[in-house]
Amino acid sequence: MLENKSSVLGVAGHVARNVMLGFQQKFLAQSADRILEPAMVMNVDDQLKQYAEGGESGGLAIAYELIIHKFQQIAPEKGQALDICSASGVLLSKLAAMRKDVQFTGIDLAPLALQLGRKRVQSQGLTNVDFKEWDMRRLDSFPEKDFDLITWNLAMHHCDSTDEVVGVINGALKLLKKNGVLFICDVERAKTRDLAVRLSEEMKPYVGDILYEDTLNSYLAAFTFGEFAQILGRTHWQGYEHFHPALGNFFQFACTKVQHKHPQVSRNTRGKTPLALKIDTFLVKNMMLGKM
Numbered sequence: 407m408l409e410n411k412s413s414v415l416g417v418a419g420h421v422a423r424n425v426m427l428g429f430q431q432k433f434l435a436q437s438a439d440r441i442l443e444p445a446m447v448m449n450v451d452d453q454l455k456q457y458a459e460g461g462e463s464g465g466l467a468i469a470y471e472l473i474i475h476k477f478q479q480i481a482p483e484k485g486q487a488l489d490i491c492s493a494s495g496v497l498l499s500k501l502a503a504m505r506k507d508v509q510f511t512g513i514d515l516a517p518l519a520l521q522l523g524r525k526r527v528q529s530q531g532l533t534n535v536d537f538k539e540w541d542m543r544r545l546d547s548f549p550e551k552d553f554d555l556i557t558w559n560l561a562m563h564h565c566d567s568t569d570e571v572v573g574v575i576n577g578a579l580k581l582l583k584k585n586g587v588l589f590i591c592d593v594e595r596a597k598t599r600d601l602a603v604r605l606s607e608e609m610k611p612y613v614g615d616i617l618y619e620d621t622l623n624s625y626l627a628a629f630t631f632g633e634f635a636q637i638l639g640r641t642h643w644q645g646y647e648h649f650h651p652a653l654g655n656f657f658q659f660a661c662t663k664v665q666h667k668h669p670q671v672s673r674n675t676r677g678k679t680p681l682a683l684k685i686d687t688f689l690v691k692n693m694m695l696g697k698m
């Protein structure tokens with residue numbers, strides 16, 4: 407009982423600090439320049455393991471909540487989907503479990519990630535996910551097209567230039583059906599280096615040391631909201647919306663405007679999430695996503 411109480415207080419403190427950091431991110435001037443990710447491709451066993459743990463029940467699961475919330479509103483009800491930079495498919499398998507009527511292909515350049523992804527979907531009994539080794543910079547020559555949905559999550563910051571991002575988005579648009587949905591989410595670059603450090607420190611209790619470093623690197627490698635707005639303006643994409651979640655402004659989304667909203671689908675909860683994180687996720691979702 408006492409333990410639960412202190413865990414709730416701990417989580418409340420964590421959420422309060424995150425909200426404070428969110429306000430600072432919103433109002434501080436941008437002083438942190440972009441620092442490229444040290445390793446663009448994730449092909450190291452321990453790194454992938456921590457990434458997967460983080461996505462299943464650690465700090466990354468909170469980011470996934472934000473993505474899933476929006477995804478549920480815009481994902482088509484059936485058809486073919488392409489997930490660019492799917493890594494070992496932790497998020498992809500969550501999306502695929504919610505949309506069994508959609509056939510997903512996950513692509514990544516890291517063979518080890520794909521191998522783990524295949525094992526993951528097999529162990530979860532998901533028959534609607536395939537993986538393919540493919541470079542996101544070569545979408546132009548991807549063998550399939552006419553996708554109903556293309557997702558690109560938490561990976562734009564792995565591009566080494568704005569030109570590369572424009573190329574990936576234009577490449578994705580060529581693979582999309584006329585009324586298909588393109589869905590992009592990434593973190594936003596921290597306004598200051600100190601903010602990037604403090605944000606990553608908040609994640610530290612929930613992630614391993616490698617994922618902690620990865621988180622810090624991502625906050626420094628990401629594009630600012632303004633940079634991404636300019637990138638989007640240079641693409642062939644018409645009719646997109648680009649926005650921050652209501653308060654969760656370390657994340658930014660760009661997605662095709664969808665007129666109709668699909669009903670919420672039941673969530674695939676496997677009961678592995680620790681109580682503290684469930685509360686955290688619940689609070690974050692309700693505080694930050696009310697207006698999404």
Ligand SMILES: C[S@@+](CC[C@H](N)C(=O)[O-])C[C@H]1O[C@@H](n2cnc3c(N)ncnc32)[C@H](O)[C@@H]1O
Nearest residue numbers: 446447448491493514515516541542559560561
């Ligand atoms: C941070 S992970 C994102 C994973 C996943 N989308 C998610 O939301 O959890 C970024 C992934 O991009 C992949 N990647 C980096 N450069 C790539 C490229 N040129 N082509 C394909 N995948 C690439 C990395 O190997 C890594 O798995």
